[in-house]
Amino acid sequence: MRHRRKTIKLGRSTAHRDSLLANQVCSLIEHHRIKTTLAKAKATKPLAERMVTLGKRGDLHARRTAISYLKQKDIVKVLFEKIAPAAANRQGGYTRITKLGPRQSDSAPMAYLEWVDTAPDLETKIEAEVIPSTTSSKK
Template sequence: MRHARSGKKLGRDSAHRKALYSNLAGALIEHGRIKTTVTKAKAVKPIAEQMITLGRRGDLHARRQATAFLRSRDVVHKLFAEVAPRFTDRPGGYSRIIRIGPRPGDAAEMVYLELVDEEYVATQREERTPAPVVVEEVVEPDEEVIVDEPAAEAAPADDEAEADPAEPAAEAEGDEPAADDAPKA
């Protein structure tokens, strides 16, 4: 039974799997980015991040632990001298997986496993409960009632009385201007 067993076997026995993890983690530290399958990347990512954490510690015991796993003094030197100092302020999350599509031949999903390059900026964590949003009520203005007073306008002169009823009639008919309103040259 495999109760409480985590991790993928990757079709290899334990020694072969351990060698694969060591080689992939070493290649990631040495080159900064490797191209591999999704399953292998997900399996080696926590191991590579653990090696970077050892590099951040920087003591002799951490160097010996990294050498025991990576089995290459050159890679361990690069880990402690170049890679780990880049991540001194970052509390984990040193790498990322970027999908690049299927591999020609067997259509295995391929990814780039790469170290994060940009500088980490420590920020304050936001509160989980946001401030209540105040909703303003939109008050629509009442429609203005236009009252026509034709009796008051008709009183001054008969000519203006005849011209005034033509203007509201032209406005009611549509947007076309009346012939009387056109400017004369």
């Protein structure tokens, strides 16, 4: 029985699940928004929040702890220099899960996992995606 067990297993071994969640957080830091299944988003959210809290601490031990989880120094640098200062005035709840419709192939519930305090470059990136390109005339 799974009473009072908080670990979401996602049908993977422990090492595979840890790698998956670390890669999800790295993608979230790099792209500011990821589209994933709802179960993976719910499992990734606590780790992402913990990494931002480490980034807000900003000391050497926090940086080394983040590197031990995420395994990518350049991503940790972005976390400590851009994302953590943007969330400095927030006490928690740095990420948001927005539910989407089911995936067409297997009807898995999909969701966006994104930062609540979006960076300015993300807003311009989203606007650039919304603006349609020039339509080509068919001959």
